[in-house]
């Protein structure tokens with residue numbers, strides 16, 4: 430008896446397209462804030478845990494009593510990377526930088542750094558978090574300060 434593969438060996442890969450539904454009902458204020466130029470973090474009303482991006486429930490005490498607070502003030506880049514080899518969904522963007530900055534409020538934020546030369550993105554650089562509009566919808570990004 431001879432075993433034969435049921436699938437042609439030339440079929441090694443194929444594109445898959447899917448849509449990821451993002452549950453937004455409990456985070457509506459965050460998305461509306463971005464539309465209106467504000468960036469919100471979530472804060473737990475029970476234990477004061479501050480989270481960014483906002484979450485519907487507290488990751489520390491599991492409370493669902495969360496409130497949105499404006500992420501005001503600036504931050505300082507703690508680490509960054511330049512993305513030269515972009516994922517498929519970002520192929521239409523030029524190479525870009527992403528950074529993690531510690532904000533004055535104490536939270537750490539991961540975001541793209543926009544309107545900056547690659548050499549200007551460095552550890553210790555001051556950044557401001559801002560709402561931005563992109564073809565993909567409302568988002569947020571860092572800009573360098575000073």
Ligand SMILES: [Zn+2]
Nearest residue numbers: 473476487490
């Ligand atoms: Zn909590």
